[in-house]
Amino acid sequence: MSKKKIRFITNPFSGPKSGVKIDELIQSHIDEDMYNYEISYTEYAGHATILAKEAVMDDYFAVIAVGGDGTINEVGSSLVNTKTALGIIPLGSGNGFSYHLGIRRNIITAIQTLNTCHLVPIDTGVANGRFFINVAGLGLDATVAYRTKLNSRRGFIPYFLNTLKESLNFKYLSLHIKTAENEWEGEYAMAVIANGSVYGYDFTIAPQALLNDGQFDIVLIKKTQVFRYFLLVPRMLNKSIHKSPLVKYFKTSEITILNKAGGYFHVDGEGFECDESIHFKVLPSSILLLSNV
Structure with missing residues (x-):
């Protein structure tokens, strides 16, 4: 052999x-x-x-x-x-x-x-031409990802401090959202497009996400008082964020998000400046993963 x-x-x-x-x-x-x-x-x-x-x-x-x-x-x-x-x-x-x-x-x-x-086929995602394996999105997390990229220091502490700093000055996103099933407008702090389930540091943002179901798990964090977002931290740790009243959670294979204010989006934690419109699409079974699961 x-x-x-x-x-x-x-x-x-x-x-x-x-x-x-x-x-x-x-x-x-x-x-x-x-x-x-x-x-x-x-x-x-x-x-x-x-x-x-x-x-x-x-x-x-x-x-x-x-x-x-x-x-x-x-x-x-x-x-x-x-x-x-x-x-x-x-x-x-x-x-x-x-x-x-x-x-x-x-x-x-x-x-x-x-x-x-053994080899396991899994989905990937593409956002305005950029591939992602795990999680993408826009809003507070994307802004933090972009700012963190400009900082030579990495790790949990710099990331946490950047999150606190950006949350104090963050402006909510007025989004127009369109999927194959629905279309609406709303104000949100974050729009998370998840292929995998975990942000990092064991914070689970999309508890029901599967890598081979041909769908994204969409997590929309609603507009509210800043201090209430800290209530989501224990929910991420115990994998119950999808049950929070601050969250709109659903599945779809394709989603377009229009943010006229522009700003940033991220793919797998790497932040980029973005156009007004971002189109996310699942690519089913598009990569072979070496896995023992």
């Missing part, structure tokens, strides 16, 4: 575990009878995308994203509608997608999982 060719793409600057000697851990725990592997390190933003596309062109069995949600996004975006699978080793700060998969932060377990996993 021939060995399967895989490439590890590692972000050496990702998350609080940047000092981990990932090459030594891989060498110690990967099944070398199963895999012929190589390790590549990213040197700049977007480099993971280039390395992943090279692997696709060379017919690699899988590309393993070693990093946070941003690294997973860069790698995964290059694997959409290809035969090359996506694997994940969490090395970031938030690790939302890894939490959804139950991998969490145990790097050794994640490596060992590659030795026993």
